[in-house]
Amino acid sequence: MTDSQSPKGRRKSYHHGNLRAALIEAALGLIEAKGPLGFTLAEAARQAGVSAAAPYRHFRGRDELIEAIALQGFGMFADRLEASFNDGRPSLLSAFGTMGQSYLDFARENPGYYMAMFESGVSIAGNPDLARECDRALGILRDAAARLSEHLPPEKRPPAGMIANHIWAMSHGVVELFTRGAPGARAPYSADEMLESGTAIYLRGLGLIP
Template sequence: MTKRGYHHGNLKQALIEAALSLIEEKGPTGFTLSEAAKTAGVTPAAVYRHYHGREDLIAEAARQGFEMFADLMQYAYDEGQPSALAAFEATGRAYLAFARKHPGHYIAMFESGISPNRTPELSLASNRAKTVLEKAAADLSQHIPPEKRPPASMFSAHIWAMSHGVVELYARNATGATSPFSPEDLLESGIGIYLRGLGLVPQDD
């Protein structure tokens, strides 16, 4: 393997990139910090100057992932404006798109066992992504009569759970589950059924 060159200032990023490639190849527990150092082309001692252990390195990859994820969610939300419905549906699709494009980050964020509360920085990044979806849900829920309106946090949690389930079961195929429908179609139809149940989209004839 060709060693990656680095200079002062980008060693941490080189280590994160090495960890991401190893996470994709071997899973979050399938490599050591020494392997990450070798992949990045540095000595293990150089790694320990920045990270105390593999979990710290994975946590930093997760933090970076959540920052990217939040940016993507915000972009999707903004692109859907001024329609609250389009903005909300776009954030759901962004979840699936992120998992497909950035599998290493996704695994570090959601499959590594690293708590989002491990560091204040990781918690902040995680909450920023969650806040975008809650804002989209809050905007859309204004079209529901107050007496029938679920809390925006519950509304967004349902869609987050649905998106996560489709990604894990069918996009990443983490359990070997199969479906005759694409993950995109499953998510789109699932969100549609949910929103029809809330009276936010017309019922089919």
């Protein structure tokens, strides 16, 4: 093991670098391996190659570290939703469907962030920054839903907020059903197929698509 790889070497580099980012990176690995409640702040410090006291320069405890990870995650998630809706899709409907797919992709590609956001018990309502980023993500879905129903007479348009929450809940349910060895892994169809068909059935039921 080289000095740069050893705890001593990492401690030196992080002392002069971004300790906060190093702790977040270490905690992400621990969350993926042990779950959001399966590690201590001291373990995150050890994984980052710093002393057990070092994290307290930035975080009062593990929960605050997880909140910081969830905040980053919601920001990344909102950016992804926005990009998926504005990437030149041939139709509004396909763009809307791509947003649901982006939820699945985010959970697959960023399990540590996803668990911090949705499985750690972090209080979104109790953290203004978290609430803001979560609302930004939901707002993108809500705006897309409003545009998708513009062709209907005003009195027949379902509430855009309801549609956004339903699509979010459906996407979240599919993720929970199919990821990390969950029962859906034995189904004869994929998570992507289930979400696509469920979204189509839902939107048809609302009269938003033929």
